[in-house]
Amino acid sequence: MILLAIILAVTAFVFAGFAVWPAARLRPRWLAPSILAGLAGVAGATYFAGAQPQAPGVPYQQAAAERMATNPEALGQAAQMERLRDILRTDETDAAAWAQLGRMLARSERELEAINAFQRSLRLELNARTLSDLGQTFINLNDGQVTDEARAAFEEAQRMDAALPEPGFFFGLQAFQSGDIDAAETIWLDLIARLDDRDPYKILISEQVFQLLSQPQVNAEAVEAAAASEDFDPRQRIADMVQRLEARVAAGDAGFADHLRLIRVRGMLGDNEGGMDALQAARDRFAEREGAMTILDLLAAALQTDEGQGE
Template sequence: MIVFTLICVALGALAAIWLARPLLGEGGPARMVGLGAGAVLAIGALAAYAVNGMPDAPGAPYEPRMAALRDVDPATLSPAEQEEWLRDVVRREPADLDSRRLLARYLASTDRHLEAIAHLEQALRLRTDARLLTDLGQIIMELNEGVMTPEARRAFRAAHDEDPARPEAAYFLGAAAYEDGDRNTAAAYWGGILARLEADDPNRMLIASRAADLLSRPSMGGGDPAALTEGAERPDIEAMIAGMIDGLEQRLDDDPHDVSGWLTLARARMMQDDPASAARALARGRAVFSEDPGARALLGALGDAFELEETDA
């Protein structure tokens, strides 16, 4: 069979050259070389197939193979079979958004982010869904190596608008606000998550710990901290830092509704090796935000990280 195919291809190439003879006189040797090269390439491709191809191998019809996979518990399938199983479901039931979402997440986990994004966008044309939008935002960030692109931000915003109770989109929107330097908005998003989650939810503890750590870090307003103390002696540096911390405390006396400010003050007092003042700062913050469970959770998380006992303001 292979020999017969090679003979047919060779005859076809010779026939093409014969039919192109009228053109050869116009193009000269260069056109002859081009036609000859095309014939050689065609014959070479068939020769490679003759060596490596397996035309006699038994086929694997699609439908019987998929019918067998459908009768098996998906959890027992290999990753490649699971992908094939999901693709089959999506092909047969295009409106099955859960299967399309699972397929998109699997594709993203195997570095096929663009195809994953395409599946999520197709699903969103059928129905707007907060989980799909959140997954879309996350996969766009993964594609861009963790950068919060405008497209990812829009996806998270749409997810949060669709279902404000879901924590995932709010977490990423808080992270975006923090990157923008808007700590109050970040604290509002993260505190809102903590207020809705149960006290014993492990995700609540993780989010509270991470958010409290970020919000307690000193903000230099985009400046270079080293530039503030460049050329100063150590006693002068310590005095400058102490003055900045006292200034922060004075600002909180004037405007106490700043949970990030109380967190930063507590961390700063701990850096001064003054845990009593750190505990007082957290206590004052809890008193200010007595009606805000999310803010109190952030303050409590930092106290737990520093192993400080809760005290009254």
């Protein structure tokens, strides 16, 4: 405010004048404090009469009005988040706005802010999707590990909406991370079987499950020790792994994950024919498991595409 600035400037000027005035010894001691107190009183009255300490400035109001008048899809990510903050400055009880802000913050890798936004939304209104998003944000914050906090969010989300696919996937991931591959396999295959064929999550989850279950099981310490030896031959180690997997498959002792590992390693070696043979063995073994067949169908399509490109 201009008037307030002028008053403050006069105050500073008067104070400086009293400090350097040659006749300072002649002035009454009460004069300077009285003048300063009077000016301060005028400044305070002026401020409280015309100021609005909690109100946004005019430039902000103009920018907010422009954001609100614009289609959100036409705004950049930062402007979209600021638009949501505009809404929440007006109404802090808008649970949907808090949830959407949380999603945008999570996509921006601002997990702590996202968690706060999700929790504020959930305090206003429990919502299965928001709970699931909160669980995923806890996982992202913890470098991909399914923590107890994340599991609790997923359990509540699943209780509220059993059709949500994400909780089941992350329950399986927690089992996988703990080393219980069989439990993870069961959870994931049952989940894939429950999903509708038109649900895009069915393909996404199937692809992710293949990537996880087909990871070779290796002892990191043993591999490190072997790599340090003079006779270490990585090709021989791969050949030995393939031999062990083929022996399990032939004996009927291989689980679904073993079949996937064999298919994957064949593909990594460029042995498409061997990969197709391993795929057919898996189809014969798990013909009654709908979830397994969904993954195998995707692999068959991928292998056929690779064969076509190689011709």
